[in-house]
Amino acid sequence: MPELPEVETTRRGIAPYLEGKRIAALRVRERRLRWPVPEGLEAQVAGARVQALERRAKYLLLRLDCGTLILHLGMSGSLRVLPATDPPQRHDHLDLVLEGGYCLRLRDPRRFGALLWCPDSPEAHPLLRDLGPESLSADFDGPYLAQVAAGRRVPVKSLIMDSGVVVGVGNIYASESLFLAGIHPQRACRRISAARYARLVGSIRQVLTAAIQQGGTTLRDFRQADGSPGYFALSLRVYGRAGAPCPRCGAPIQARRIGQRSSFFCPHCQH
């Protein structure tokens, strides 16, 4: 999926087409996403104005004057803005038709994405309520991460991918951040010093910021709002590069499953 950089890239790409615009119609071709698209949602949002497009974790929040649409891209979702008359293709499940002839179209082959309706404050929604701090915000810092880690015994990679700890660090960027910080992904999180956590926070920020600047990472499905791929795939140091030389020391990159997710690291540079 889209991790945080892909969702943020998408948000920035589609925001100009949405903010301040009125919704002419919602067309649902396939209701069976991660959760069913609520019955009657079409009537609920028709005619409403999009006040703002925000992001919390990997959720996009479309603030309407009458409530909030919560959109998630799952593993394979992408959003594009197209002329509303463009014929939908396979796996194009939703169109949010806007005044002026454009529509926002969701494509999601695996259907792990979601479109939900929240009539009141989305922060209180069960899916958003228990999320940790944003990874690029000031309240995600070294002392916070060290303190959270103290009570846990999972590998550090699982820790930073736990959305209750910090949001937005998915499988690709967890491996990349740990490489940059020189920390072995499987190291027990209680056996890492506060100083190294501070460094890890810096690495996460650096990796995510660079990835956003490159338009995210396209491995297969992901597309920016204009249809172009994300170019951060060219900057990946370890993810997907098992056997290739470490860009820092030349030793072969290792692959291993940690917490049911494939993980990549340099056995020489990361401890």
Next chain:
DNA sequence: CCGGACGCCTGTCGGC
């Protein structure tokens, strides 16, 4: 409370 495993789906890729 925590941590680990599973399942949701479809598409693709590598090995035989």
Next chain:
DNA sequence: TGCCGACAGGCGTCCG
């Protein structure tokens, strides 16, 4: 060439 299993960017839920 064809088939089959493994795996894929997430994450809620269940179980011990």
